[in-house]
Amino acid sequence: MRLLDLTLPTPEENLALDEVILDDVETGRAEETLRFWESPTMFVVLGVSQPVRQEVREQACLRDGIPILRRCSAGGCVLQGPGCLNYSLLLSHERRLEIRTLRGSYCHILGRIARAFERRGLSLHHKGVSDLALKGRKVSGNAQKRRRNAILHHGTLLYGMDTDAMEKYLREPAERPVYRGERTHRGFVTHLPLSADELQVAVCEAFGVNSRASHLQPWEFKAARELAHTKYASADWTYRR
Numbered sequence: 001m002r003l004l005d006l007t008l009p010t011p012e013e014n015l016a017l018d019e020v021i022l023d024d025v026e027t028g029r030a031e032e033t034l035r036f037w038e039s040p041t042m043f044v045v046l047g048v049s050q051p052v053r054q055e056v057r058e059q060a061c062l063r064d065g066i067p068i069l070r071r072c073s074a075g076g077c078v079l080q081g082p083g084c085l086n087y088s089l090l091l092s093h094e095r096r097l098e099i100r101t102l103r104g105s106y107c108h109i110l111g112r113i114a115r116a117f118e119r120r121g122l123s124l125h126h127k128g129v130s131d132l133a134l135k136g137r138k139v140s141g142n143a144q145k146r147r148r149n150a151i152l153h154h155g156t157l158l159y160g161m162d163t164d165a166m167e168k169y170l171r172e173p174a175e176r177p178v179y180r181g182e183r184t185h186r187g188f189v190t191h192l193p194l195s196a197d198e199l200q201v202a203v204c205e206a207f208g209v210n211s212r213a214s215h216l217q218p219w220e221f222k223a224a225r226e227l228a229h230t231k232y233a234s235a236d237w238t239y240r241r
Helices: 011-027 058-064 102-118 163-169 196-206 218-232
Strands: 002-005 033-037 043-046 068-070 078-080 084-092 124-127 131-134 137-146 150-158
Touching (some): 011 033, 011 084, 011 150, 011 218, 033 196, 058 163, 078 084, 078 163, 102 124, 102 131, 102 137, 102 196
Parallel strands (some): 002 033, 043 068
Antiparallel strands (some): 033 084, 043 078, 084 150, 124 131, 131 137, 137 150
């Protein structure tokens, strides 16, 4: 599996790159990939089908210059920024029978990650459809984009995110897992007591990745920049709902 430790300059490019690599794994142009990235600036990102006005405190974002974007995968609206490490897994159906169903893929992937953290003395549990929780509080949200031959599974690992900012820029979700109850963002999420580097090591261990980080191929960087411009920076895409 190829390893990328790569944050591109803009939020739009970071979202676009995941989709570009998915396209390449789908067509066989690229091998399976594990990518890590972390935005140095805050932005809000919606799931592919979520209505903006239902999920985002737009006026607060506009006032503070917080971009509102939309990703290609399902799942809930989240705040990105420092203290939120993202991992993206681009996996082949042919090579991994466990990921051929949605539920099976979440159980397989999150189970492997939970076991890696258990070896570090942290008891994480798969909660709801796609969360990992520590002592009943969310530390990782996950989402997928599924194609015929490959999937994009990406998730957050919270280790220092500003939870006050979550309440400032995100509305309370209309759909919530049962284990959340009536807790607000601040009461629902918590942080993993590890550094970003330690988190990366744990996820690499979970999937047997022991190679050095690779470089992005020139065509991938070019395609990500183009897709960021034509799709992810487009108000038509962000405000499609």
